Amino acid sequence: MGRIVSIGECMGELSETGTPGTLNMGFAGDTLNTAYYLRRSLGPDWQVDYVTAIGTDGLSQRMLDFLKAEDIGTHHIAQLADKTIGLYYITLKDGERSFTYWRSDSAAKKLASDPAALARALDGADLAYWSGITLAILSNQDRLALIEALSQFAGRGGTVVFDPNLRPRLWDNPESMRGWIHRAAAVSDLCLPSFEDEATWFDDADPEATIKRYLAEGARRVVVKNGAGYVTFAGSNGEISTSAIPPVEQVVDTTAAGDSFNAGYLAAELAGASVADAITAGARLAANVIGARGALVPDAVRPS
Numbered sequence: 001m002g003r004i005v006s007i008g009e010c011m012g013e014l015s016e017t018g019t020p021g022t023l024n025m026g027f028a029g030d031t032l033n034t035a036y037y038l039r040r041s042l043g044p045d046w047q048v049d050y051v052t053a054i055g056t057d058g059l060s061q062r063m064l065d066f067l068k069a070e071d072i073g074t075h076h077i078a079q080l081a082d083k084t085i086g087l088y089y090i091t092l093k094d095g096e097r098s099f100t101y102w103r104s105d106s107a108a109k110k111l112a113s114d115p116a117a118l119a120r121a122l123d124g125a126d127l128a129y130w131s132g133i134t135l136a137i138l139s140n141q142d143r144l145a146l147i148e149a150l151s152q153f154a155g156r157g158g159t160v161v162f163d164p165n166l167r168p169r170l171w172d173n174p175e176s177m178r179g180w181i182h183r184a185a186a187v188s189d190l191c192l193p194s195f196e197d198e199a200t201w202f203d204d205a206d207p208e209a210t211i212k213r214y215l216a217e218g219a220r221r222v223v224v225k226n227g228a229g230y231v232t233f234a235g236s237n238g239e240i241s242t243s244a245i246p247p248v249e250q251v252v253d254t255t256a257a258g259d260s261f262n263a264g265y266l267a268a269e270l271a272g273a274s275v276a277d278a279i280t281a282g283a284r285l286a287a288n289v290i291g292a293r294g295a296l297v298p299d300a301v302r303p304s
Contacts, residue, residue, distance in 0.1 A: 002047070003049065003126055004048045004126065005050075005125045005129070006034060006035035006051065006128075007050075007121075007129065008052060008111075008131055009032075010027055010031075012026075013087075013295070015294070016090070027067075028296060030256075031130060033259035033295050034263045035263075037260045037263030037300070038266060039072055040300075048071075048072055049074075049075065050077060051111060052078075053083070054078070054080070054107050055083045055084035055107050059085060076117065078117060079107075083106070085107060085108070086108065106137065109139070110142070111146075113142055119149060122149060122150075127161060132163065132181055132184070135181075136167060154188075161191075162185065177201065186218035188218075190219070190222070192222075194224070195210055196226070207232035211224060215234065215236070228245070228247075230244055230245070231279045248291070249291065251290050251291070254290050256289050261282040263282070264281045264284065
């Protein structure tokens, strides 16, 4: 049996149902979205655990029940009596979402406050998955604790996978964001950046520049997503290749496009697929996800 640990923040999601005055309540978050699709893509010989912090209130318990129902491991989720989970409200226009957040005192900000608990969560895992959002919501002290825990995990032979997922409004300033992203890349085996974000915040001229920067920062492998364009990738030898992705038939809601690509890619790679075939698998899953509403689409994982 293999074991994956996904680390980050799951939030309550409020979205319109189409009936005036009525909202739907769900749960999502970048690393949770990837964990959800990994769980649905991988067989029963894989365990997928989620690491975060929540409250002890009814909404937190509802989230915990949701994760358990999806067969996502919850043993390493801390419950804090004086906190609750973050919330966000969605508006959707032409397939693109905008968000209103309530997360300033989210319990997930404390997910790395107990280094011993982090070590227990990572103990025995094969792969740890995290993101720039995971890092952004933490204090500087807890960022260092998480990076150190993942560095030790990597030193024991674990695979660390990092999606930079750049969200500058979660950071004090862009310089701080860039500095911490560099530190995160240095302890990660595989980085999965999105070129549009990297071009905006790191001034990368093309995906090749993104790859070279992450390799220079210490990552051993890089796969650069680029919307509907070619995916560009390279290993530690620095040889850069590109791979076309299947065309998308329709775009309904782009939420979790990158998160689901990451899950499809990782699931295929863990099953022994080549990088090119893993990219195709990731792109197909992402296409299914953005062809429906919501971050978590139950029937998005389909037989190949």
